[in-house]
C-alpha cells in the first residue's frame with residue numbers, strides 16, 4: 001500500500017522497516033521482541049477520535065480488550081484516505097498494518113479472483129500479523145474511502161497477546177461445539193483468534209429477520225429464541241412472530257443467511273442474559289467454509305419445522 005495518502009503525519013510504510021515473513025511460526029507472546037518497542041501515539045482531533053470510535057465499535061477483534069488496551073489501540077491508529085482502484089494490501093506482501101474501515105467498498109481478491117467484498121464496515125489485514133505469514137489476499141478500494149491503520153507492533157503487543165489468553169479461555173468451549181468437531185485443532189484455534197464475545201440483556205434482539213447477515217453466533221451461556229414472522233399461513237396475522245426453536249450453550253444460529261447468501265430468515269432474541277461467541281462473515285467464509293455442507297443439512301430440518309408451523313416452508317434455499 002505504498003501509494004496511499006496518509007491523513008496525518010504518520011511516516012509512510014517503508015520496505016526497509018518491514019519484517020520479512022516467515023511461515024506460521026509458533027507465537028510465544030512472552031518472548032515477543034516487539035514488547036519493548038515504545039508506545040505508538042498518533043494525535044487526533046476530537047472529531048477524528050469520534051469517527052474512529054464509531055468505526056471500531058463493532059470490530060470483533062477489539063471486543064475482548066479491556067478499556068485501557070482499547071484506548072491504547074485507538075491512540076495508535078492513524079487515518080488513511082484511499083483512491084478508487086488503490087491496492088491497500090497485495091497478496092504475498094509482508095504484513096505492515098491492520099485496517100479498520102471507516103467508509104468505502106473494498107474487493108477481496110485471492111489469486112486474481114474476487115472472493116468477497118467489505119461494504120463500508122469491517123476490518124482486514126489481521127492474518128499476516130497474527131501468524132507471520134504473507135498477505136493472504138489483495139484488498140482493492142473500488143471507490144474513494146477512508147481507513148484506520150494499526151501498526152504491526154501495536155497489533156501484536158495488544159491483540160495477539162490478548163488472543164493468547166482468549167485461546168486458553170475458549171479452547172475447551174470450542175472443542176465442545178458439535179459443529180466444529182470436524183475441524184482440525186489448529187483450525188479451531190484460528191476460529192478462537194478471530195472470534196468476539198457479545199452479551200445481550202433479556203429480550204434484546206440479536207438478529208433481525210429480513211436484514212443482511214454480517215455474522216454468525218454460538219451461544220456461550222443463556223438461551224436464545226428464534227422467531228419467525230410469516231405471511232404464509234392463514235390465521236397468522238401479518239407481523240406476528242412465532243417461536244421456532246431455542247438455542248442453548250454450544251448451539252449456533254445465524255448461519256443460514258451466510259450459507260444461502262439471503263437476508264436473515266428469522267429473528268433471534270435473548271431469553272435472560274445471554275453471551276455469544278460472534279464470528280464475522282469474512283472469517284466465516286475463510287474458516288467455516290468446510291462446515292457449510294454440515295450446515296446445509298439443517299435447511300431440510302428448518303423447512304420441516306416451517307411446514308409444520310405455517311403449512312409452507314418459505315424460500316430458504318439459494
Ligand SMILES: Nc1ncnc2c1ncn2[C@@H]1O[C@@H]2COP(=O)(O)O[C@H]2[C@H]1O
Nearest residue numbers: 108124125126127128135136137282286
Ligand atoms: N477469503 C479470504 N482469504 C484470505 N484473506 C481474506 C479473505 N477474506 C478476507 N480476507 C482478509 O484479507 C486480508 C489480506 O491480508 P492478511 O492476510 O493479513 O489478512 C487477510 C484477511 O483479513
